[in-house]
Amino acid sequence: MKRQWILWGVLILLMLAGVAFGQVDRSGEVATLKQGLESTSRSARIDAAKRITQAGLTDGVLYDKVAALLQAGYGEAVEANAVDEMAWLCKALAASGDTRHQPLLEEVATLAPNVKLQKYARQSIDSFAEHQERIRVLNATTGWNADLSDTENRLIGMLGAESAELKRDAAKTIVRDSPVAEGVYDAAASALSGMLAAGILDNLTVDTMAWLCKALAASGNGKYAPALEQVAAAGNKKLTKFANAALQELR
Structure with missing residues (x-):
């Protein structure tokens, strides 16, 4: 019985160590x-x-x-x-x-x-x-891509969050820090298309989508043109303006 408890103790310590090593060091x-x-x-x-x-x-x-x-x-x-x-x-x-x-x-x-x-x-x-919610999203490492930087993985997490504020902050960071990995731009395109499909066009959503258009423009990648064309045709004047401006940059 004593040996069994020792084995359980070792197993728990290994599990805890795995959790600890899985955490991202942000001390710097x-x-x-x-x-x-x-x-x-x-x-x-x-x-x-x-x-x-x-x-x-x-x-x-x-x-x-x-x-x-x-x-x-x-x-x-x-x-x-x-x-x-x-x-x-x-x-x-x-x-x-x-x-x-x-x-x-x-x-x-x-x-x-x-x-x-x-x-x-x-x-x-x-x-x-x-x-x-921001803390939860920015510190969740499940599903992270080992080929991307910590910052890029966090941006993808923010773009996939429900919060429009997090999506907008991610888009602003992409615009500021581009170029970033293609996977980040893919996540921005997915976020933009998802918000368009949801059909909610309040001020926060429109502003967030405008920033996502800017983020895709910063990619310099023409593969995002279809997503921008859909936004341009959505019938919202502000979104049409930013989507068309992004399309001009890609062309």
Whole structure:
């Protein structure tokens, strides 16, 4: 019996090790963002906060640093640049998806000396659930393609998510960072066609689809022309404009 328990223990340890090795190491990314938050440059701190908002990271120490900066600075944020920094820190703190930080955001929403900052704090409180979904998608490694980079695999995950915001953020990143792997553009084309087929053309969906058109244009690959032609014929003026512009780039 004792030997059996030992074997079970070894098996469990191996399973746990497999899980651990399957996780993506994002410590370098976290370290860079912490360095940005500690910079003496306000623009560098704001840039770090913006990146945290999009990154889907789970490092508790990083978000504690964000909270400390917000706690120390919001009470004196009156001048426009200071308000802008504190607003981005509010957004970055909500990006933790961890509601233990909600009381601080509620404090900012109530006590900040600037009305604009109060508004951003309230908006940040409302975005916890959205960021929890972002964290789940950006840290899910099931089905990843070993031939693609971590960033490219995350982009594909975002493009396949239900959230239009995640799709739009992925499309913006593709436009900014192209060229990327063809598999990423394939995922963008699939996301665009799926949204068109769904037939929902509210403002967020249309804006997301417009960015997806831009992403396909950045591919330089004519195989995406049929998907863009379908969007151009959908009857929405904004989508027609962006789809036709993308087609012109591909031609």
